[in-house]
Amino acid sequence: MSSKRVRGNPGLRRGLGSQTTDSDEILEDPPAGDWLTFRSDQLLEWIDNAVYNVAEATGMRELVNRVTRPIFNFGQRVSTYPLHLGIMCCAIEMGQASAPDHDIDRLGVVYRSSPRQCDVLIVNGPVCEKLRPKLKTLYEQMPEPKWVIAMGECAISGGPYWDSYSVVAGADTFMPVDVYIPGCPVRPEALMHGFLTLQKKIREKEPGMFLRR
């Protein structure tokens, strides 16, 4: 969808009180003018636009967002579920971080096995050329909002394998990375600090809105 496209019902966009004299204008709003091929995602988009326009026109959107933003932001902040993915030796430290000594569960870090249920992707090792498409697929399978933590030297810049023919020089060459944690391997305390940094970043940057537009 291009950004220049006019959003929503033109009848509604004109204002709530205005009368729509031309009835064809309303019929044009579902795209392509063909009601038989009216798909469900088009219906959802139409409803979405209508709700957005009503909420925007009445000022309800700002009110709802102002009330729900701290709640949603809190929910995102304290439940950063990472993907249970171990590449190399930093995965041992990742396991140690969730062991009783450094109980990282109290920060809301619960490992999930499916990328559909995750918010954070921890890249904890060197990314080979053969692993890179798979890791990119995992990243794309995660639902928004999502963050990436590059854990250890190998994920930051390739580490000792930066000149290798088969290792990618850093995870940020092919996906956006939010938090870098240096170390070889990363200590569990450093991983906890990385998650606290991520929480701080979410608190400052992420809107956490109810009506995400």
Next chain:
Amino acid sequence: MEIKELIQELSAFKGVSNASMIRDNVVKLDIDKNSSKEFFTKLRDDFGFEHCSLITAIDNQPEFELVYHFTSINKSVTVGSTDMSVMTEVHVFLERDTPTIESISDLWGGANWHEREAFDLMGIYFVGHPDLRRVLLPEGFAGHPLRKDYVYEIHEEEW
């Protein structure tokens, strides 16, 4: 059986040279490339080396050197007063222009992936291999990176 007798029997074959003893139960020998397949067949059938534990390639410029390790589980040689299982280390020298040799993956099934790895990283072509693909590097990788004359170019891909 003493290991001296085994060395004598092995060095009687065509193409075998420099048969010697590394340890008390390890035989090392060189074999000519053209007569390697029938020697390997005899090594498995007549001498009972039923395990191919290693195939690797060395690039000592300009020629390539292939190293095979064959171990025997049932057969043993007498070392002192005890019996020890015997191992044979076979070296094959290949020219740089034609790094091809006959595949032995029909004799030992475990040689299949060893040969694929040697093809992947060193570019040795095994004639008669059922499935000679890359095993470690992704498909479409250019060149064989463990060769001494391999030049690595950083290729940036657009995502």
